[in-house]
Amino acid sequence: MKYVPLGRTGLKVSRVCLGTMTWGTQNTQADADVQIEYALANGVNFMDTAEMYSIPPNAESYGKTETIIGDWLSRHSSRRQEFVLATKIAGPGLSYIRKGGPITGESIVSSVEASLKRLKTDYIDLYQLHWPNRSTPHFAKHFPGDISFTDLDRKAQSAQMLDILQGIDKCVKAGKIRHFGLSDDTTWGINEYIRLSDQHGLPRVASIQNEFSLLHAKDWPYLIENCVHEDVAYLPWSALAAGALTGKYLGGARPEGSRWSYAQRNGIFRDTPHVEKAVTAYLEVAKNHGITPAQLALAWCDQVDGVSSTIIGATSLSQLKEDMAAFELVLSEEALKDIMTVFKEYPVPF
Template structure:
């Protein structure tokens, strides 16, 4: 396993981050235990979760994934030091989580305490804002014109950011969280937080967690350049585009129990003709170079400059083993060239 520094935190994280959002719906406590144990045995030291999880989110299941991790930690208290644990506070919009309210100083304090209880731990290594208070071009809202940036009250948004940073600072001083990060943010949002941290001597964001894959590479080059220049770790989520890049959904296939058989909050927005065509091409490229489609997609992601650790998820041990092994599979220059040709043809298929 290879490791990278998590921004300016001084923490060394594995290039593979174990995602947990299926734990509680598609996976049981026993499944999660097996995944954690196997990942640790392979050198993975980074686990990502969120108060929102599992996904698809629901009021009935809210917080259940953190409780699953907390159950493992309760049974393995001496191994807390072996993992770098990341969680997130939900953004606005879900009525069953703090009445759908925006992230505020008060909600940060409350959410951190609630997550600590569910996780059975005294501290969270990386605490992230799951999505901004303002409408941002994420979760299927990235098409040109889909979001009106001029509608944002930038002064009010910046004031909210400062208030949030002050609350995070309180949690850091209390030892409840070690470092702070962002998720589903933009270059403007990132830079505002960095500027405010410097101006007011508040915790600096050390990471950015955004969707990034062969089907959704919009953060290259602008946001990723920003992250590299500012020493902010970039953490891709959904590097297999919700499992689509495995090829298992081609020709309208829906394997039993797979992600696309569950109702999605934003619909199955990745299911388009362009996606089908792009994935077919990537499957052919993988086959031509003796790789599985998952190995191709994950190795490509790991190879992108600026990537610190890629968040993977699996619903079976077979998938988990293949996904972790993919990061030890170097891509040939010929494979990179073939991938680039397909990416050029299908830069934004959904």
């Protein structure tokens, strides 16, 4: 396993981050125990979760994944030092979480306390904002006209961000979180947090996790360039495009128990005719180079300049083994050329 810096935190994390969002709906406690043990035994020292999980989110699934991790930690408390534990506070819009209200400094403090109780740990290594208070060009809102940036009250948003940083600072000083990061944010969001941190002597953003894959690479190159030069770790999530890049949804298939067999909060917006064509082509590339489609997609993501650690999730141990093996691969120049041929034909399939 290879390890990389987590921004300027001084922490080193594995190139593979164990995602956990299926634990509690698609996976049981026993499944999670097996995945944790396998990941740790094979060099993974980075685990990501969120108060909102498990997925798909609803009032019944809220907090289940943190509780599952906490159950494991309650039985293995001496192993807490073996990994960097990351979790997230949900942004606005979910009525059953803080009545759908925005993230505030006050909600940071209370939500950290609640996560610590569920996780059964004294501290969180990386506490992330799951999505911003403002609308951002994520979750299929990245096409021109979907969001009006000129309508945003910049001063009001900046004031909210400062309040959030002050809440984070309280938690850092109390020893309850060590570092903070962003998720589903933009270049402006990163830089405004950095500006406010520098101006007010508050904790600096360490990382950002955004959706990034062969089917959804809008962060390349501008946001990733910004991360590299500002020492902000870039953590892709959904490198398999919610499973689409494995090919299991081709032809409208919905395997029982798979993610797309559940109702989705934002709909299955990744299911488009162009995705069908792109995935079919990527499957052929994988076949020609003797690797699985999942390994092709993950190895490509891992080799993108500027990517720090890729968050992967699996619903079975066999899937986890297959996915982790991808990070031992080095794609040949020929394979990369073949991938780019498909990529250029379908650059924005959803």
